[in-house]
Amino acid sequence: MIERDTSNASEGADTVSGRTREALRAAHLYYMQDLTMDAIAHELHTSRSSVSRLLSHARASGLVEISIHSPLDLPSRIEQEILARFEIVAHVVPVPDHATDVDRLDRVALSAARILGRFVDSNQTIGVAWGSTMSAMSRHLVPKSTHNTEIVQLNGAGNGRTTGIVYASELLRRFGDAFGARVQQFPVPAFFDDPATRRAFWKERSTQRLLDLQAGMDVAIFGIGSPFAEVPSHVYQGGYLDRGDYEALSRDGAVGDVATVFYRADGSTDGIALNERATGPDFTVLRRAPRRICVVSGRAKLASLGGALAAGLITDLIVDEGTARALLEP
Amino acid sequence: MIERDTSNASEGADTVSGRTREALRAAHLYYMQDLTMDAIAHELHTSRSSVSRLLSHARASGLVEISIHSPLDLPSRIEQEILARFEIVAHVVPVPDHATDVDRLDRVALSAARILGRFVDSNQTIGVAWGSTMSAMSRHLVPKSTHNTEIVQLNGAGNGRTTGIVYASELLRRFGDAFGARVQQFPVPAFFDDPATRRAFWKERSTQRLLDLQAGMDVAIFGIGSPFAEVPSHVYQGGYLDRGDYEALSRDGAVGDVATVFYRADGSTDGIALNERATGPDFTVLRRAPRRICVVSGRAKLASLGGALAAGLITDLIVDEGTARALLEP
DNA sequence: CCCACCCTTGCACGTTTGTGCACGCGGCTT
DNA sequence: AAGCCGCGTGCACAAACGTGCAAGGGTGGG
Numbered sequence: 001m002i003e004r005d006t007s008n009a010s011e012g013a014d015t016v017s018g019r020t021r022e023a024l025r026a027a028h029l030y031y032m033q034d035l036t037m038d039a040i041a042h043e044l045h046t047s048r049s050s051v052s053r054l055l056s057h058a059r060a061s062g063l064v065e066i067s068i069h070s071p072l073d074l075p076s077r078i079e080q081e082i083l084a085r086f087e088i089v090a091h092v093v094p095v096p097d098h099a100t101d102v103d104r105l106d107r108v109a110l111s112a113a114r115i116l117g118r119f120v121d122s123n124q125t126i127g128v129a130w131g132s133t134m135s136a137m138s139r140h141l142v143p144k145s146t147h148n149t150e151i152v153q154l155n156g157a158g159n160g161r162t163t164g165i166v167y168a169s170e171l172l173r174r175f176g177d178a179f180g181a182r183v184q185q186f187p188v189p190a191f192f193d194d195p196a197t198r199r200a201f202w203k204e205r206s207t208q209r210l211l212d213l214q215a216g217m218d219v220a221i222f223g224i225g226s227p228f229a230e231v232p233s234h235v236y237q238g239g240y241l242d243r244g245d246y247e248a249l250s251r252d253g254a255v256g257d258v259a260t261v262f263y264r265a266d267g268s269t270d271g272i273a274l275n276e277r278a279t280g281p282d283f284t285v286l287r288r289a290p291r292r293i294c295v296v297s298g299r300a301k302l303a304s305l306g307g308a309l310a311a312g313l314i315t316d317l318i319v320d321e322g323t324a325r326a327l328l329e330p
Numbered sequence: 331m332i333e334r335d336t337s338n339a340s341e342g343a344d345t346v347s348g349r350t351r352e353a354l355r356a357a358h359l360y361y362m363q364d365l366t367m368d369a370i371a372h373e374l375h376t377s378r379s380s381v382s383r384l385l386s387h388a389r390a391s392g393l394v395e396i397s398i399h400s401p402l403d404l405p406s407r408i409e410q411e412i413l414a415r416f417e418i419v420a421h422v423v424p425v426p427d428h429a430t431d432v433d434r435l436d437r438v439a440l441s442a443a444r445i446l447g448r449f450v451d452s453n454q455t456i457g458v459a460w461g462s463t464m465s466a467m468s469r470h471l472v473p474k475s476t477h478n479t480e481i482v483q484l485n486g487a488g489n490g491r492t493t494g495i496v497y498a499s500e501l502l503r504r505f506g507d508a509f510g511a512r513v514q515q516f517p518v519p520a521f522f523d524d525p526a527t528r529r530a531f532w533k534e535r536s537t538q539r540l541l542d543l544q545a546g547m548d549v550a551i552f553g554i555g556s557p558f559a560e561v562p563s564h565v566y567q568g569g570y571l572d573r574g575d576y577e578a579l580s581r582d583g584a585v586g587d588v589a590t591v592f593y594r595a596d597g598s599t600d601g602i603a604l605n606e607r608a609t610g611p612d613f614t615v616l617r618r619a620p621r622r623i624c625v626v627s628g629r630a631k632l633a634s635l636g637g638a639l640a641a642g643l644i645t646d647l648i649v650d651e652g653t654a655r656a657l658l659e660p
Numbered sequence: 661c662c663c664a665c666c667c668t669t670g671c672a673c674g675t676t677t678g679t680g681c682a683c684g685c686g687g688c689t690t
Numbered sequence: 691a692a693g694c695c696g697c698g699t700g701c702a703c704a705a706a707c708g709t710g711c712a713a714g715g716g717t718g719g720g
Contacts, residue, residue, distance in 0.1 A: 024400055025424050031396045032441045033423075036676065043426045047700050052678060058398075065397050066361045068388075070354055071475065093363075094355050096373045111362045145401065366706065377670050382708060 023058040026051055031064060062117070062142045078324050085328065088314050091115055093297075095320040101298050104320050108297035109136035112318040116221070119291055119316070120179050122146040124218040128175055129154040129259040129280070130168050133223030133295050138171045141178035149181040152213045154222065155259040155280035156188035186210055188279050190240045190260050195276035214281045217289040224308055225257035229300035241274075248273050256304025258286070258294075258313055265303065267311030283311055291315055302326050353388040356381055361394060392447070392473045408654045415658070418644050421445055423627075425650040431628050434650050438627035439466035442648040446551070449621060449646070450509050452476040454548040458505055459484045459589040459610070460498050463553030463625050468501045471508035479511040482543045484552065485589040485610035486518030516540055518609050520570045520590050525606035544611045547619040554638055555587040559630035571604075578603050586634025588616070588624075588643055595633065597641030613641055621645055629656050 022044060029035045029043065030051075037055070041048040058064045070076070082090040093111045095104050116137070120126060128134065128151055157168035169185055176183035188207075192198040201207055227241075227249055241249075252272040254262040259280030262272045269275055269283060286292065294314040296305050299322055306327070308314055319327075352374060359365045359373065360381075367385070371378040388394045400406065412420040423441045425434050446467070450456060458464065458481055487498035499515055506513035518537075522528040531537055557571075557579055571579075582602040584592040589610030592602045599605055599613060616622065624644040626635050629652055636657070638644055649657075 020401065024398065027398050028424050028441070031398065032444055033437045034440065038676075043424075048677080049679080049700060050698080053698090056678085063399060063401070065399060067395050067397070068354065068357050068361065069393060069395060071350065071393075094358050094373075107363045110364065111358075114362055368706075378706090379670060379708080380668085383668095386708085 019054075019057070020061075020063070023054045023061070023063055026054045027058040027064045030055055060142070062144050065117075065142075078321070078328065081328055082317070082324065086309055086314075086317075088309070089316045090324065091316070091318045092324045093318065093320050095297075095322065097322050101300070104322075105133060105297045106136055108295060108318065108320050109133055110140050112295045113137045113140035114142055115318060116293075117142055117144045119219055119293060120144060120146060120149070123148045125150045125152055125213055125216055126175070126179075126181070127152050127154045127214055127217040127220040127222075127281070127286075127289065128172060129220075129222035130157055130171050131223045131225065133297065134221070135167075135171055137221075137295060138174040141174060143178045143180075145180045147180075149179055150184060150213065151175045151179070151181045152184045152210065152217065153186035154214065154220065155261075155278070156186055156190050158187070158189035184210060184213055186279070190279060191245075191274065192277045192279070198277055198279070211281075211285075215285050215288060219291040219293065220286060220289040221293045221295070222258050224294060224296050224301050224304045225260070226301045226304040227254060227257065227262075229298075229304070245274055255307045256301070258283075258308055258311075261286075263307045263311050265307050265310065267307055267309075267313075269311070283313060286313060293318065295319075296323060299323050299326050349384075349387070350391075350393070353384045353391075353393055356384045357388040357394045360385055390472070395447075395472075408651070408658065411658055412647070412654065416639055416644075416647075418639070419646045420654065421646070421648045422654045423648065423650050425627075425652065427652050431630070434652075435463060435627045436466055438625060438648065438650050439463055440470050442625045443467045443470035444472055445648060446623075447472055447474045449549055449623060450474060450476060450479070453478045455480045455482055455543055455546055456505070456509075456511070457482050457484045457544055457547040457550040457552075457611070457616075457619065458502060459550075459552035460487055460501050461553045461555065463627065464551070465497075465501055467625060468504040471504060473508045473510075475510045477510075479509055480514060480543065481505045481509070481511045482514045482540065482547065483516035484544065484550065485591075485608070486516050486520050488517070488519035514540060514543055516609070520609060521575075521604065522607045522609070528607055528609070541611075541615075545615050545618060549621040549623065550616060550619040551623045551625070552588050554624060554626050554631050554634045555590070556631045556634040557584060557587065557592075559628075559634070575604055585637045586631070588613075588638055591616075593637045593641050595637050595640065597637055597639075597643075599641070613643060616643060623648065625649075626653060629653050632656050 026040050026044065029040045030037065035043075037048050037051040041051045044051065055064075059066075076092050078092050079090045082088065082092075091111070093108045095107050099107070124146070126149065130153070151172055153168060153172055169183075172183045172185060175181070188201065192201070202211070227246065249262060249272070252262070252274075253264045254272055254274075255265045256263060257278075257280075260278040261269065261275055261280040261283065262278070263269045263283070264272070280286075292314055293316045294305075294308060295318045297320045302323060305319075305323070356370050356374065359370045360367065365373075367378050367381040371381045374381065385394075389396075406422050408422050409420045412418065412422075421441070423438045425437050429437070454476070456479065460483070481502055483498060483502055499513075502513045502515060505511070518531065522531070532541070557576065579592060579602070582592070582604075583594045584602055584604075585595045586593060587608075587610075590608040591599065591605055591610040591613065592608070593599045593613070594602070610616075622644055623646045624635075624638060625648045627650045632653060635649075635653070
């Protein structure tokens, strides 16, 4: 859908504005004047179905923004408690407890995608990780036009079987498209086989350039990996790690990862061998970003989330209700 | 609908928050997660119809706000031209040219009501006129909670047959309810019979108090009266003026009125006899309000609108498309 | 303590909206 | 120059939605 506009550009700017202009007018008539689509179709001399599509377009492209204000006197209790206890801003996504994990993830990702616009602005460098959560998010981003904004891939996505480039680049591209931003890919494997290779590679100028961008991020967006949960995250399915790696992680006491960098329940990372081969940013680098948005769904990630909080990785948390409640329990 | 909350307060604050809380959750599920009302009903353990009503409530009470952003590169051409030519901010409401005047007024009023929230804030004094336009608006206001805000009636509404209090007070009350504001009525006729009575009355302390409030207005909201248009405004139907008055107005060259104060095409008011008996604020007082919002619909009011512009009464104009275009024509 | 009233709920119906499909009009390619 | 392909359009059907109505439940007044 979004792509259409871009490809249509070949028809001349008039046409694309024409569509937007009509969408805008339809949106006015629908949302401000409460006309039915039928009536609008009549006013615009087109069919009702076209109006329906026009309105979808208007919403999907951010022309129409729907926001929900809780009255100041009753913000979600859970969000308040999380703020008090962890000093981070939480957005709790209501999801019934009996929902499946897939549902839960989809719904959190959808909400997250719609909230994201608040954090993204012009002249920013935005770090983006990847994984099933980020992937789901990427499919629902609401476009917002910005200038001079840059999307930077936080960690490599290649593995033994694929370069991971198609997967990660597709995801990044969606972010880039949504915000009219340049995209900086990071074409390396998720984990190097040999720490020495990584160290060597890190000295390359092309790599340095990317690392510099990461070091200057304004916003970082990531999910959380949970290697020992029943439903493993993308990283753990894709053939990125072998049996030996798992055993090492277990031995080292890892409870989760952010952008392929692992940490323990207390947030520490020192001495976790696998991190020597990982491609994500060191937490000292990550923490330089003033805004660090974490999207999590599912109680299975509770322990991992706890570790990430202990590590101080998160400034803004988007999380499903059940997990949020569990977080406050102990 | 709004009243319910207030009257329900007797049930205890829990219940009212309860309803709002549910509405909020339903709104999240509907607008952020794209669930169907059926699915939401299931999650909230209620019926689909209740969810429909809950969502209506959420929109009508301002929990959900729908806003339309034109991309910065294509704001309405008409609005730009009006800004350039008259140095006022225009909001053009799209209405097809063949719409009836009643339709047109309704639609402009609806849009105006929804825009109004942007102008109203805490600690403000807001002057409100009356008439068919204001009345239509008052029925669609989107609540927004404010503190210490005051609604002040700009001009009296009584006439030979009724005190006009029920009509004007109902209108004012709707404004007050919508913004949680105190309401200051102005219980005088629209026009005194004798200028001397008016002058005397103006010296009363209770009147003075109100005039002081008017003089300190932050925002004024008014329509425009068009005495010589084919479809006369409310003032001209309600028995406020007699044949002689009309003749006098015609002789004096009046083309319109704002809050029962008449002016000529060039914006001047001096020597218009009827104004000696009118109850609305003198334009020098009105112009002290930093924000002066005028809502107009219908080409019939074009000449009157021109006069109001010449008088510098307007800082923000909400107007239907046809009239806006006509305004730019000459 | 009972009654009358009002508010809320769910149902059933008619209306409104979303979407797969087939068609037709360009633009681009071969 | 002809054909292919992608895109937007309207149709028709199915899904989703709004609303008048009657019934239930709770509250305040008598």
